[in-house]
Amino acid sequence: MMSTYYAGLLADVGILLLGALSVYIILATGQLSLGNAGFMGIGAYMTSYLTVIAGVPVTLALVVAAVASGAIGVVVGFPALRLKGIYLAMATLGFGEMVRSFFLNLGAMGGSEGFHGMHHISLGYIWTWAAAILLLIVILERSRVWLDMRAVRDDETAAGLVGLNATTIKVGAFGFGAAVAAISGGLFAHHHVYIEPGNFSFERSIDFVLAVILGGSTVGPGALVGAALLVMLPEYLRFLAEWRFAAFGALLVAMLLVRRQGLLDRAMFRVFALRRAA
Amino acid sequence: MSATGQVPLLALNQVSKEFGGIHALTDISLEVRPHEIVGVIGPNGAGKTTAFNVITGAYRASRGEVLLDGTPITAEPSHRIARAGIARTFQNIRLFADMTVWEHLLVAQPHSEFPLRRLLPMRWGSPQALRRAQEVLEFFDLGAVRDRLARSLPYGIQRKVEMARAVTARPKLLLLDEPVAGMNHDEADTIRKLMQKLRNTGLSILLIEHDMAFVMNLCDRLYVLDFGVMIASGLPAEIRANPAVLDAYLGAAA
Amino acid sequence: MLAQQLVNGLTLGAVYTLIALSFSLVMGILGVLNLAITELFMLGGYFGFTVIMAHLPLPLALVAGMAGAAIVAIVIEKLGYQPFRTAPVVTPMLSTLGFSIILQNVVTNLWGSDPLQLADEVLTQRYTLGGVSVSAMQLTVMGATIVLVAALAFVVQRTSMGRALRAVAENRDVARLLGVSASRVTLIAFMLSGALAGAAGVLIGLHYAAITPYIGVEIGLKAIAVMVIGGTTRIWGALIAGPLIGVLEVMTVAYGGSQVRDFVVYGFMILILLLRPQGLLGGSRSDQGQRV
Numbered sequence: 001m002m003s004t005y006y007a008g009l010l011a012d013v014g015i016l017l018l019g020a021l022s023v024y025i026i027l028a029t030g031q032l033s034l035g036n037a038g039f040m041g042i043g044a045y046m047t048s049y050l051t052v053i054a055g056v057p058v059t060l061a062l063v064v065a066a067v068a069s070g071a072i073g074v075v076v077g078f079p080a081l082r083l084k085g086i087y088l089a090m091a092t093l094g095f096g097e098m099v100r101s102f103f104l105n106l107g108a109m110g111g112s113e114g115f116h117g118m119h120h121i122s123l124g125y126i127w128t129w130a131a132a133i134l135l136l137i138v139i140l141e142r143s144r145v146w147l148d149m150r151a152v153r154d155d156e157t158a159a160g161l162v163g164l165n166a167t168t169i170k171v172g173a174f175g176f177g178a179a180v181a182a183i184s185g186g187l188f189a190h191h192h193v194y195i196e197p198g199n200f201s202f203e204r205s206i207d208f209v210l211a212v213i214l215g216g217s218t219v220g221p222g223a224l225v226g227a228a229l230l231v232m233l234p235e236y237l238r239f240l241a242e243w244r245f246a247a248f249g250a251l252l253v254a255m256l257l258v259r260r261q262g263l264l265d266r267a268m269f270r271v272f273a274l275r276r277a278a
Numbered sequence: 279m280s281a282t283g284q285v286p287l288l289a290l291n292q293v294s295k296e297f298g299g300i301h302a303l304t305d306i307s308l309e310v311r312p313h314e315i316v317g318v319i320g321p322n323g324a325g326k327t328t329a330f331n332v333i334t335g336a337y338r339a340s341r342g343e344v345l346l347d348g349t350p351i352t353a354e355p356s357h358r359i360a361r362a363g364i365a366r367t368f369q370n371i372r373l374f375a376d377m378t379v380w381e382h383l384l385v386a387q388p389h390s391e392f393p394l395r396r397l398l399p400m401r402w403g404s405p406q407a408l409r410r411a412q413e414v415l416e417f418f419d420l421g422a423v424r425d426r427l428a429r430s431l432p433y434g435i436q437r438k439v440e441m442a443r444a445v446t447a448r449p450k451l452l453l454l455d456e457p458v459a460g461m462n463h464d465e466a467d468t469i470r471k472l473m474q475k476l477r478n479t480g481l482s483i484l485l486i487e488h489d490m491a492f493v494m495n496l497c498d499r500l501y502v503l504d505f506g507v508m509i510a511s512g513l514p515a516e517i518r519a520n521p522a523v524l525d526a527y528l529g530a531a532a
Numbered sequence: 533m534l535a536q537q538l539v540n541g542l543t544l545g546a547v548y549t550l551i552a553l554s555f556s557l558v559m560g561i562l563g564v565l566n567l568a569i570t571e572l573f574m575l576g577g578y579f580g581f582t583v584i585m586a587h588l589p590l591p592l593a594l595v596a597g598m599a600g601a602a603i604v605a606i607v608i609e610k611l612g613y614q615p616f617r618t619a620p621v622v623t624p625m626l627s628t629l630g631f632s633i634i635l636q637n638v639v640t641n642l643w644g645s646d647p648l649q650l651a652d653e654v655l656t657q658r659y660t661l662g663g664v665s666v667s668a669m670q671l672t673v674m675g676a677t678i679v680l681v682a683a684l685a686f687v688v689q690r691t692s693m694g695r696a697l698r699a700v701a702e703n704r705d706v707a708r709l710l711g712v713s714a715s716r717v718t719l720i721a722f723m724l725s726g727a728l729a730g731a732a733g734v735l736i737g738l739h740y741a742a743i744t745p746y747i748g749v750e751i752g753l754k755a756i757a758v759m760v761i762g763g764t765t766r767i768w769g770a771l772i773a774g775p776l777i778g779v780l781e782v783m784t785v786a787y788g789g790s791q792v793r794d795f796v797v798y799g800f801m802i803l804i805l806l807l808r809p810q811g812l813l814g815g816s817r818s819d820q821g822q823r824v
Contacts, residue, residue, distance in 0.1 A: 082806060144397075256630070
């Protein structure tokens with residue numbers, strides 16, 4: 001029987017995995033979002049409202065929140081089309097902060113005091129969602145849809161010239177990413193059974209980005225490696241303890257320097273595929 | 279409408295394009311008929327690439343219209359024009375940095391009519407796409423580099439990949455922007471033969487090129503642009519002897 | 533009342549101006565968003581506090597904050613920017629993010645995460661000007677800002693180094709052809725931006741008589757909004773946007789509650805990004821004008 005502490009760690013990995021995947025999905029179209037904690041917060045508060053105040057079962061609440069967050073993601077995605085690179089990053093940063101500020105001000109959900117009352121979900125439940133979504137993405141990566149996304153990321157103009165509608169693809173990615181982040185938030189809320197706006201800050205958005213960049217920014221399982229790394233590594237390197245953030249900062253710089261695509265990349269999977277075919 | 283009353287494949291009617299005060303194109307009219315290879319030549323900066331950009335929807339014409347099979351496409355977005363049957367390559371090759379040659383041929387395919395098919399792994403969902411990609415791969419003799427990252431290939435092969443990508447969706451018209459720039463005689467000859475092969479499969483080609491020998495050898499008709507204005511058009515032999523054309527080129531060099 | 537809030541807003545705005553100038557220098561010259569600036573701001577404050585708590589004079593604290601932050605900025609330039617200068621600008625941005633994470637961790641470990649407080653408030657004399665009460669500290673903050681901005685303006689407009697900065701901001705390649713050493717310019721840009729951020733940190737710390745490792749994210753991040761609103765690549769936009777946002781924020785807190793202030797500030801930033809990306813002070817969209 002797993003210790004509560006260890007179970008908590010694994011729960012964190014699952015929740016961070018989903019957050020990282022939300023960044024990964026949007027990044028697959030060439031857009032870097034520094035504000036996905038905002039969508040996570042929307043998911044957390046919405047599911048909590050639904051289960052605690054409206055008495056909705058948690059699975060349904062998660063689905064509803066994901067759809068709603070996805071719609072908001074689409075709405076955010078449209079103006080985001082106009083911005084590229086650093087400007088998009090700044091705008092998403094602003095969005096994330098606006099959402100946090102919004103919930104700070106939302107007295108009905110506790111404001112700065114936070115919200116509680118959610119019932120606790122099991123580790124198995126969290127990982128059912130996390131594994132299912134990861135699997136979905138791994139399958140989608142082999143589809144035409146993902147190839148289209150990669151084309152838009154690599155060269156938007158050329159993508160248009162082979163008939164791809166970059167607008168639909170980029171906005172759709174925002175929506176999908178927002179939905180996945182919302183599920184991360186809903187699971188977070190029902191695992192920690194208490195949420196406050198500070199849980200969904202810029203630092204959280206950065207955690208997502210860090211997991212993707214370190215674990216592998218060009219393949220879905222990279223998010224899993226990154227999430228596991230960020231949560232579990234400090235446990236095995238106890239001596240680092242209070243210096244673990246600095247270690248991750250240094251790791252980020254080192255990774256950008258030495259292996260920009262992160263730990264996992266497509267070439268690795270190609271090698272496995274070829275080995276199996278041989 | 280062309281002289282025979284047939285609707286041309288591509289027609290530009292009095293197309294002008296301005297950027298602020300700069301007149302990049304002024305009253306350009308040209309047409310491309312089915313099964314033709316038409317060349318657009320002229321000194322650097324004459325507006326040839328701008329004309330391509332207007333045709334493919336990257337720029338919107340300030341005045342005039344662009345017609346494909348008689349239907350106006352002047353205001354259409356790029357991706358819809360591509361779907362309607364116009365494909366192009368670029369002066370500075372624009373391949374997808376992170377994709378293999380094979381992936382280029384897959385992504386250039388038209389989408390299946392069932393949107394849900396697009397979510398399935400390509401291995402299962404699109405047998406026709408795989409077949410077509412294989413066909414194009416063999417046509418362009420790219421089998422050996424199928425799984426290589428396109429950007430890691432030599433220049434001449436990259437140009438072939440770009441053309442292969444353009445041709446995959448069976449366009450009606452192919453716009454080639456300096457397809458043999460920087461190539462030696464043998465490489466250019468390979469491309470020339472490919473283009474003739476393509477024309478024989480029913481494709482029309484409109485090309486921009488500086489290599490005079492290449493153009494004279496290959497094109498059915500030529501248009502000459504200078505400072506955004508059409509200064510001559512006709513058969514290669516006529517163009518070669520046209521004093522205005524010589525002036526334009528020599529004037530630019532002087 | 534209103535005029536009082538105005539003074540408070542201008543004080544906050546002065547700090548915003550300094551940090552926004554810091555962001556803008558690097559953004560305008562290199563096109564990179566240096567996310568470590570928020571922590572250089574914070575670090576400068578800690579350096580300044582160390583000096584104050586050793587009972588050394590205030591100006592020395594300011595110098596210590598500026599110098600300390602500038603030195604760390606140089607380290608970041610060498611390790612975090614130079615290796616990535618040819619990569620797409622998002623990459624060095626992420627690299628500076630890494631450094632900001634490192635810096636915050638280091639400060640938290642060295643000084644603790646609890647607020648560091650000054651034993652007594654500094655410069656508490658108050659003056660009354662036309663019915664409005666201003667503290668000597670507020671005057672110092674605004675005054676120091678004006679002096680620093682004037683110094684920066686002098687450097688940028690009147691020195692050969694300033695000319696080099698402007699040249700690289702306009703066109704890096706041409707500047708190199710003209711003999712400007714891009715790497716030296718980059719170093720100076722980072723150094724100046726570090727000094728400005730450090731100064732802001734000392735001033736805000738003194739103003740509140742307390743400092744935490746989190747002011748970088750709490751206050752510094754909003755300076756990005758100030759930079760955008762003033763005009764990302766026009767550094768002098770910060771002179772207008774800083775006071776504007778400072779006052780806007782203070783007014784929002786006074787009349788709307790402190791919970792909405794970030795919503796308003798970032799909302800304004802996003803509106804500008806979408807509707808007028810060149811910022812308030814930017815010319816027409818295609819007009820680049822003077823970046824630095």
